[in-house]
Amino acid sequence: xxxxxxxxxxxxxxxxxxxxxxxKALRVWAAMHALGLVDGDATAGVxxxxxxxxxxxxxxxxxxxxxxxxxxxxxxxxVLRSAGLGDAGMVEINLTMPGACLRKSETHHVEKLFxxxxxxxxxxxxxxxxxxxxxxxxxHDLRGHRQPGVQKENAPRLKAALAEISRVLGAEIVPSDFxxxxxxxxxxxxxxxxxxxxxxxxxxxxxxxxxxEWLQERLPANTPRFEAETDAPVRFVExxxxxxxxxxxxxxxxxxxxxxxxxxxxxxxxxxxxxxxxMRLSEAKQHELTPAQAVRTLESWPGNARSGxxxxxxxxxxxxxxxxxxxxxxx
Numbered sequence: 001x002x003x004x005x006x007x008x009x010x011x012x013x014x015x016x017x018x019x020x021x022x023x024k025a026l027r028v029w030a031a032m033h034a035l036g037l038v039d040g041d042a043t044a045g046v047x048x049x050x051x052x053x054x055x056x057x058x059x060x061x062x063x064x065x066x067x068x069x070x071x072x073x074x075x076x077x078x079v080l081r082s083a084g085l086g087d088a089g090m091v092e093i094n095l096t097m098p099g100a101c102l103r104k105s106e107t108h109h110v111e112k113l114f115x116x117x118x119x120x121x122x123x124x125x126x127x128x129x130x131x132x133x134x135x136x137x138x139x140h141d142l143r144g145h146r147q148p149g150v151q152k153e154n155a156p157r158l159k160a161a162l163a164e165i166s167r168v169l170g171a172e173i174v175p176s177d178f179x180x181x182x183x184x185x186x187x188x189x190x191x192x193x194x195x196x197x198x199x200x201x202x203x204x205x206x207x208x209x210x211x212x213e214w215l216q217e218r219l220p221a222n223t224p225r226f227e228a229e230t231d232a233p234v235r236f237v238e239x240x241x242x243x244x245x246x247x248x249x250x251x252x253x254x255x256x257x258x259x260x261x262x263x264x265x266x267x268x269x270x271x272x273x274x275x276x277x278x279m280r281l282s283e284a285k286q287h288e289l290t291p292a293q294a295v296r297t298l299e300s301w302p303g304n305a306r307s308g309x310x311x312x313x314x315x316x317x318x319x320x321x322x323x324x325x326x327x328x329x330x331x
Contacts, residue, residue, distance in 0.1 A: 001131075001132050001133060001134065001135060001137075001138070001179065001181040001182055001189070002131070002132060002175070002176055002179055002181065002182055002183075002184035002189060003129055003130060003131040003132070003175075003176040003184065004129070004130045004162060004165075004173050004174065004175055004176065004184060004186075005127060005128070005129050005173070005174040005175075005176065006127065006128040006129075006165065006166065006169050006171040006172070006173055006174070007125070007126070007127055007171055007172075007174070008024070008125070008126040008127070008128065008169055008170075008171050009124055009125055009126070010124035010125075010126070011124070016085075017088060017090070017091050017120045017121065017122055018046075018048070018080040018081070018082075018085040018088065018091045018120075019077070019080055019081070020120050021080070021091045021092070021093050021118050021119070021120035021126075022076060022077055022080045022093060024118050024120065024126065024128070024169075025044075025065075025093045025095060025116060025118045026067070027168050027169075028116060028118070028128060028130075028165055028168060028169070029042065029065075029067060029095060029097070029116060030067055031161070031164045031165060031168050032097070032099075032114070032116075032161050032164070032165070033067055034164075035157065035160055035161050035164065036100070036157070037099050037100070037113075037114075037157055037158075037161050038097040038098065038099035038113060038114060039097070039098045039099055039100075040066060040067040040068050041064070041065070041066050041067075041068075041098070042065045042066075042095045042096055042097045042098065043062055043063065043064065043065065043095070043096045043268075044063040044064075044065040044076050044079075044093055044094065044095050044096075045059075045060070045061045045062070045063065045093070045094040045096075046058070046059070046060045046063060046076075046079050046080065046091070046092070046093055047059050047091070047092045047094075048084075048085050048088040048090070048091050048092075049088060049089055049090040049091075049092075050088070050089055051087075051088065051089025051090075051122055052089070054089065054090070057084070057088075058082065058084065058085060058088070060079050060082075063075055063076050063079050064076070065095060076093075080093075088122070089121065089122050090119060090120065090121045090122070091119075091120050092117065092118065092119045092120075093117070093118045094115060094116070094117045095115065095116040095117075095118075096111075096112055096115055096267060096268060097112075097113060097114040097115065097116055098110060098111045098112065098113060098267070099113035099114060100113070101113070101134055101136035101150075101154055102136070102150070102153040102154055102157075103136075103150060103153075104149065104150075104153075105153070108265070109265070110133070110134060110265045110267075111265055111266050111267030111268075111269065112133050112265075112266075112267030112268060113132065113133060113134055114130060114131065114132055114133070115129075115130070115131040115133070116128070116129070116130055117129040117130075117131070128165070128169060128171075130162075130165065132158070133264075133267075134154075135147075135181065135182075136150055136151075136153075136154040137151065137154050137155045137157075137158040137188050137189055138151060138155075138181075138182050138189045138192070139151055139189070139191040139192050140192045142181065142207060142329065143326070144195075146194065155188050155189070158188045159187045159188050162186065162187065162188065173186050181207075207329070208325050211262065211271070212228055212259075214271070215260070215262075215271065215274050215275060215278055216228060216278075218275045218278070219275075219278055219279065219282060223282045223286075224282055224285040224286045225278070225281070225282050225285055226251075226256065226257055226258040226259065226281055226285055226291050226294070227252075227256045227257035227258075228257065228259050229257060229321065230252035230254055230256065230257035230321050231254075231320070231321075232252045232253045232254035232257070232320075233252070233253050233317060233318065233319050233320060234250045234251065234252050234253070234257075234317070234318050234320070234321050234324055235250065235251055235252075235253070235292075235295070235315065235316070235317050235318075236248040236249060236250035236251075236261075236315075236316055236317075236318060236324055237249050237250075237295065237299060237310045237311065237314050237315050237316070238310070238311040238314040239260070239273060239277065239303075239307070239308050239309065239310055239311070240308050240309065240311045241266075241269060241273060241303075241307070241308030241309075242308075244266060245263055245266070245311070246262065246263055246266040246269055246270040246273045246308050247260055247261055247262045247263045247266070247270050247273055247274055247277070247328065248260070248261045248263070248324055248327070248328060249277055249295055249298060249299075249310060250295070250318075250321070250324055251291035251292050251294065251295040252291060252321070255290055255291060255292065256291065257291060257321075258281055258291035258294055258295060259278065259281070260273075260274045260277040260278055260281070261274075261324055261325055261327075261328040262274045262328060263328050264328060264329045272306050273306060273307050273308050275306075276303075276304065276306050276307035277298070277307060280294075280298055280301065280307075281294055281298070284297060284298070298310065299312075299315075
């Protein structure tokens, strides 16, 4: 939806920029956690670049990070202490942070509420970037409809977090340029104008096409595939992983289209699952199954640790693919 940047500078940078990067990430994360905005567990990615040509020589994804216990002895810091990282020219940590939004005073958990990115350079220079993936702070939802109650509940929480991060870092906040979803400011988001909701419907104009294209690009070139769009009603089933719904496997009544809609609040796990299900649909297409036959067959597939599995007894109908896509975006 939008992002904010802080530029930092260490007066005595020292040599171990990996640990410096990790500890800065913990300080910012702890500040947001203290405000009740994010959880105490997150998923991290660590990248290191060489000092001479800036080439990537170390990359580790999906590392567990935690604020509880002794963070310096966590899995994240074990990775940061890996041999050779202390000689890096730049180290970057990306934290995918689950958290909570409020909707009519009810707490809604979101697996990817924020992304916190920390870059540290051997020179002592650094940047901190915070990206948000929720519309809860905004005057309008992603469908272009006003949401004064939701904004009133959540916008002050984001404002407080941005101010606290600036205090912790001792740096000035720089909002990103406007995005297809809104206009970031130093305090959150600028209110959008009251226009026809269709003109502000960034869910269908930006988000849905973007994630559909991203998933389709993950399929090997020239693989058979069902149509990804349809104007017909659709039948769908829920897909769960670890007891949480991560998306919806669907087929259209037109007998041509089928696909997988990731459930947005499940975060990157839903996109990972989507890649698996689209591959299975592709295999079904290659074996000349119809969309309905493909989905029926996959309902009995046990799945794997990446895909999850179809939840028995969840077959439903939606009047259109748009209605299902709307469902997939709810917190």
